[in-house]
Amino acid sequence: MTTGLHLIRIVGGGEFSCGEDESVLLAMERCGSSDIGVGCRGGGCGICRVKVVEGGYKTGKMSAAKVSESDREAGYALACRLYPAADLLIEV
Structure with missing residues (x-):
């Protein structure tokens, strides 16, 4: 893969590529x-x-009502504000 392009794999689902400047969603x-x-x-x-x-x-601004600070520390994020810095494995 080229620099800045990462593989996103979903547990029990598909996989796709995502650039560092593009949200996972x-x-x-x-x-x-x-x-x-x-x-x-x-x-x-x-x-x-x-x-x-x-x-x-890294993540962009997300509603604290949907993803609390403790959620963030546990790895939760909103896919529309999730930007890969490496290949990712995510659970939906």
Whole structure:
């Protein structure tokens, strides 16, 4: 894989590629997959909540009502605000 492009694998689901500057949710939609629920795409509704099992990532602004600080520490994030820094394994 080229630099900045990472493999996203979903436990019990599919896999797709995602650039570091693209959210996991948008990459999933671009690749024609539907493993993650799609809602507002803005970090507020919580429909696309996932748990990162393996891999490095950064997140954008998310609703604290949907992903608390303790949730973040446990690896939870909203896929619409999840950006890979490495290959990821996620649970939906």
